[in-house]
Amino acid sequence: MNILIxxxxxxxxAFAYKLSKSPRLRQLFIAPGNAGTSQYGxxxxxxxxxxxxxxxxxxANAVDMIxxxxxxxxxxxxxxxxxxxxxxxxxxxxxxxxxxAQLEGSKDFSKEFMSRHNIPTASYxxxxxxxxxxxxxxxxxxxxxxVLKADGLAAGKGVLICETLEDAKSELKAMIADAKxxxxxxxxxxEEFLKGIELSVFVLTDGSxxxxxxxxxxxxxxxxxxxxxxxxxxxxxxxxxFADEAFLAKVEQRIIKPTIGGLKEDGIPYKGFIFIGLxxxxxxxxxxxxxxxxxxxxxxxxxPRIESDLVDLLEGVAKGDLESRTYTVSPKTAVTVVLVSGGxxxxxxxxxEISNMENVEDSIVFHAGxxxxxxxxxxxxxxxxxxxxxxxxxxxxxxxxxxxxxxxxFERKYFRKDIGFDLI
Ligand code: AMP
Ligand code: GLY
Numbered sequence: 001m002n003i004l005i006x007x008x009x010x011x012x013x014a015f016a017y018k019l020s021k022s023p024r025l026r027q028l029f030i031a032p033g034n035a036g037t038s039q040y041g042x043x044x045x046x047x048x049x050x051x052x053x054x055x056x057x058x059x060a061n062a063v064d065m066i067x068x069x070x071x072x073x074x075x076x077x078x079x080x081x082x083x084x085x086x087x088x089x090x091x092x093x094x095x096x097x098x099x100x101a102q103l104e105g106s107k108d109f110s111k112e113f114m115s116r117h118n119i120p121t122a123s124y125x126x127x128x129x130x131x132x133x134x135x136x137x138x139x140x141x142x143x144x145x146x147v148l149k150a151d152g153l154a155a156g157k158g159v160l161i162c163e164t165l166e167d168a169k170s171e172l173k174a175m176i177a178d179a180k181x182x183x184x185x186x187x188x189x190x191e192e193f194l195k196g197i198e199l200s201v202f203v204l205t206d207g208s209x210x211x212x213x214x215x216x217x218x219x220x221x222x223x224x225x226x227x228x229x230x231x232x233x234x235x236x237x238x239x240x241x242f243a244d245e246a247f248l249a250k251v252e253q254r255i256i257k258p259t260i261g262g263l264k265e266d267g268i269p270y271k272g273f274i275f276i277g278l279x280x281x282x283x284x285x286x287x288x289x290x291x292x293x294x295x296x297x298x299x300x301x302x303x304p305r306i307e308s309d310l311v312d313l314l315e316g317v318a319k320g321d322l323e324s325r326t327y328t329v330s331p332k333t334a335v336t337v338v339l340v341s342g343g344x345x346x347x348x349x350x351x352x353e354i355s356n357m358e359n360v361e362d363s364i365v366f367h368a369g370x371x372x373x374x375x376x377x378x379x380x381x382x383x384x385x386x387x388x389x390x391x392x393x394x395x396x397x398x399x400x401x402x403x404x405x406x407x408x409x410f411e412r413k414y415f416r417k418d419i420g421f422d423l424i
Contacts, residue, residue: 001025003027005033006073011295014388015299016037018310024311031057035367065094071101075105075153094318096268099268100268100270103291104289105153106151121286123192136172147192148189196286199215199280200216204317206271209322213273223416229346235335235419237398238333250285296368300366306330308328335420337402338415339408339414342412353410354379359407363387394420
């Protein structure tokens with residue numbers, strides 16, 4: 001089978017790594033990929049939203065399946081584009097159509113979906129320009145802290161946790177009246193603050209059957225001890241020790257089943273991954289958000305734990321017979337530590353030469369923001385590399401990943417040395 005992966009980050013590197021191991025794979029393409037994905041397949045210089053270019057490439061190279069990494073092309077309708085073109089509609093796209101992608105593309109849509117299907121989540125109300133005054137009055141009736149969420153995609157920055165009423169009111173005005181996050185904040189969801197510990201659960205579905213993939217925990221803050229600014233993710237671990245069998249059974253019963261059932265009931269076709277961001281509140285799961293893709297850097301911890309052939313599962317999604325496919329997961333613990341450019345998530349410099357990657361023996365080095373210039377691998381983004389190790393127990397995995405992250409060099413490299421240590 002010839003497979004084309006869309007995307008260029010650590011997540012897509014992990015997909016490329018895993019798919020390249022399949023005996024079913026003939027050719028692997030990654031568009032646009034990075035300096036590391038070329039060890040698993042052929043990089044293709046195409047933008048993730050260049051649907052026409054992607055379709056032309058897929059036709060010319062007899063691509064049998066397209067795996068979409070990031071949300072942007074999904075929310076913009078890459079799957080719909082393929083379905084509406086006679087000459088490419090036979091090529092399955094893994095990732096939902098636009099309607100299903102609204103689960104991530106619109107917070108208001110996803111909150112309405114959860115409320116319609118009795119899926120536990122924080123209580124909420126949505127406001128826009130027409131009822132901003134009502135929104136300000138609503139804030140006065142709510143407990144603090146309170147959460148404000150821009151309805152649309154805001155590059156991961158659209159969620160504000162406000163500690164005071166004054167702050168909440170001025171932020172609500174800034175979001176709606178002054179377009180703080182552009183069009184994305186023309187509608188704002190105000191929701192209850194949930195106190196607990198977060199984790200991510202991943203589901204693969206063909207729209208009817210589903211497989212629950214390994215769960216993971218992501219470390220979002222830049223600083224050790226979960227301090228400082230939010231980032232795309234500084235590390236991850238899988239499995240999550242506090243997500244035991246009893247907790248995951250609640251997640252499946254109360255959240256996964258009604259989510260898949262709800263999509264079906266609402267007539268929303270869905271073939272792809274669902275990433276459920278959860279808060280564990282005193283042992284009870286609540287949905288914080290849905291994403292319509294895998295997480296980054298969670299994928300780097302999740303996929304290496306899947307022992308079975310991922311191509312087989314994806315084919316089950318494409319053909320609609322996922323039910324009959326089996327899969328197994330390694331009991332080992334995966335830990336991923338992300339190496340970032342100094343200054344990230346603020347301004348940072350790129351073009352720094354990366355060395356000593358070959359000294360890492362007991363971890364996989366997934367490239368994220370890298371590129372090749374004159375035969376050298378240089379930094380080309382905030383998150384540069386994701387170092388993942390798989391070990392028999394959590395403690396060994398934490399030590400190995402942290403040690404291996406330290407073995408690689410580039411100017412102003414930074415990484416957190418405490419990923420996962422809070423869970424021992
Ligand atoms: P989101 O973009 O929806 O993932 O939100 C970003 C982050 O804000 C989440 O990962 C949580 O840490 C936090 N967050 C979002 N909603 C809530 C909530 N209702 N209660 C507490 N924290 C929240
Ligand atoms: N790691 C969080 C995300 O991928 O959105």
